[in-house]
Amino acid sequence: MNENTTQLHPAFLTRMKEMLGNEYPAFLSSFSAPRTYGLRINTSKITCEDFENLSPFPTRQIPWIKNGYFYDEDIRPSRCPYYQAGLYYLQEPSAMTPASRIPIEPGDRVLDLCAAPGGKATAAGAALQGQGLLVANDISTSRARALLRNLELFGIPNVFVANETPAKLTKAFPEFFDKIILDAPCSGEGMFRKEEALAKDWTPEKSMELSEIQKELILQAADMLRPGGLMLYSTCTFAPAEDEQTVSWLLKNRPDMELAEMEDYEGFSHGVPEWGNGNPELTKCIRIFPHKMNGEGHFLALFRKKGQAIKESSRPHTKPDKNAFPLIEEFLNEIGLKTLCGQPFDWERVEIRGDKAYYLPPVAHNFRGITFLRNGLYLGDLKKNRFEPSQPLALAIRKDEAEAVISLSASDERITRYLKGETLNIEPEEAAHKKGWHLLCADGYPIGFGKLVNQILKNKYPAGWRV
Numbered sequence: 001m002n003e004n005t006t007q008l009h010p011a012f013l014t015r016m017k018e019m020l021g022n023e024y025p026a027f028l029s030s031f032s033a034p035r036t037y038g039l040r041i042n043t044s045k046i047t048c049e050d051f052e053n054l055s056p057f058p059t060r061q062i063p064w065i066k067n068g069y070f071y072d073e074d075i076r077p078s079r080c081p082y083y084q085a086g087l088y089y090l091q092e093p094s095a096m097t098p099a100s101r102i103p104i105e106p107g108d109r110v111l112d113l114c115a116a117p118g119g120k121a122t123a124a125g126a127a128l129q130g131q132g133l134l135v136a137n138d139i140s141t142s143r144a145r146a147l148l149r150n151l152e153l154f155g156i157p158n159v160f161v162a163n164e165t166p167a168k169l170t171k172a173f174p175e176f177f178d179k180i181i182l183d184a185p186c187s188g189e190g191m192f193r194k195e196e197a198l199a200k201d202w203t204p205e206k207s208m209e210l211s212e213i214q215k216e217l218i219l220q221a222a223d224m225l226r227p228g229g230l231m232l233y234s235t236c237t238f239a240p241a242e243d244e245q246t247v248s249w250l251l252k253n254r255p256d257m258e259l260a261e262m263e264d265y266e267g268f269s270h271g272v273p274e275w276g277n278g279n280p281e282l283t284k285c286i287r288i289f290p291h292k293m294n295g296e297g298h299f300l301a302l303f304r305k306k307g308q309a310i311k312e313s314s315r316p317h318t319k320p321d322k323n324a325f326p327l328i329e330e331f332l333n334e335i336g337l338k339t340l341c342g343q344p345f346d347w348e349r350v351e352i353r354g355d356k357a358y359y360l361p362p363v364a365h366n367f368r369g370i371t372f373l374r375n376g377l378y379l380g381d382l383k384k385n386r387f388e389p390s391q392p393l394a395l396a397i398r399k400d401e402a403e404a405v406i407s408l409s410a411s412d413e414r415i416t417r418y419l420k421g422e423t424l425n426i427e428p429e430e431a432a433h434k435k436g437w438h439l440l441c442a443d444g445y446p447i448g449f450g451k452l453v454n455q456i457l458k459n460k461y462p463a464g465w466r467v
């Protein structure tokens with residue numbers, strides 16, 4: 001045992017030795033290997049090719065994730081303005097795998113049941129390209145807030161961020177979703193290298209306790225999946241009680257659920273039937289071990305619900321409050337915005353609540369009784385005679401979608417100063433107009449709003465977003 005494995009509980013090591021046999025020494029050695037660092041490109045804002053051309057730091061493609069890149073430990077991608085523009089999400093490479101193995105298409109109705117802080121939900125939202133609906137839920141209020149912030153940073157407009165018990169959601173959404181991600185709370189054995197606290201907190205009883213929760217969650221999630229829909233179950237643990245055994249339990253209790261194949265990669269291992277109830281179908285599950293590939297540790301199972309359901313088309317929203325529209329319209333005209341996330345701006349989706357304006361998801365649903373943090377995109381505030389745009393609106397606008405922009409190079413020190421809340425001097429040739437609302441962009445990618453007066457850009461980057 002080396003210094004990196006002395007923290008590990010002897011019962012954990014004994015179980016891993018039994019599971020891995022002659023691979024066990026390699027598994028142990030992986031604890032002395034450096035951690036892997038990754039970022040995932042937000043393809044709803046930038047293509048991978050454009051990112052590769054733009055990236056100011058070196059990256060290497062993650063071979064099993066189309067839009068994922070490794071970066072070195074000494075790089076701080078969160079300090080780069082592209083991060084504040086929502087161009088990528090920092091995520092451990094194996095944790096990118098679940099969202100990459102469920103085929104989400106624009107227009108789908110997607111649920112991420114245990115979504116905070118948003119590692120999988122941001123990927124699902126980007127795949128939707130503004131069409132369909134993403135319900136992202138977490139039972140913890142503080143974690144749901146972090147989830148909302150990450151979805152806003154990613155510029156995802158068609159989202160409903162809930163803070164509910166899965167039982168309540170199950171009642172509201174019977175057989176509603178085309179795709180479901182259940183990234184369950186787990187003992188986190190695959191994250192021991194990344195988070196030492198998880199290793200210290202591990203007890204032999206923990207997996208059994210968590211597996212009871214996982215069984216309940218997976219049944220509730222199955223209830224919300226429409227026939228013909230797909231559900232991805234994942235954990236970041238190696239414990240069979242939380243992996244193959246949870247999957248076996250669902251298959252046994254829900255004959256309408258079957259396992260589906262996922263796109264393979266040479267470094268993946270597969271589910272082991274004997275670690276579950278012996279069902280040979282369990283080999284369709286994917287396991288990620290740190291001694292087999294450049295990732296920490298994960299388990300994935302993709303389920304299909306048997307049968308077919310006709311996909312309901314989106315319904316228009318009812319009763320838009322048109323009184324507030326002129327102020328919003330005036331603002332949209334001022335910045336020259338006609339589309340949002342590539343779709344024509346749809347006034348039927350504008351909802352006014354109090355003095356706030358929202359852009360509802362294109363899929364209408366009755367969310368009554370559900371505790372939520374956000375329904376749609378927060379557009380901004382209605383003041384007495386004017387409209388103040390929100391930061392989430394700035395981030396939902398795609399490159400070249402607005403006309404009134406000030407586009408500086410990401411390396412221009414004014415971008416850093418803007419992100420700190422300072423006012424900026426802008427040369428006449430740098431701004432689209434002489435005065436008024438502008439969208440400040442880093443290399444064309446929106447960062448936030450400002451108001452130009454006499455070559456001074458008044459900073460509208462909200463205090464809570466500053467770096």
Ligand SMILES: C[S@@+](CC[C@H](N)C(=O)[O-])C[C@H]1O[C@@H](n2cnc3c(N)ncnc32)[C@H](O)[C@@H]1O
Nearest residue numbers: 114115116117118119120139140143183184185
């Ligand atoms: C593994 S984390 C999710 C990570 C997230 N999917 C991501 O990729 O960023 C599990 C989450 O489940 C939430 N959770 C725990 N128990 C839950 C329950 N009974 N129902 C819903 N969420 C739960 C936790 O608050 C936690 O945020």
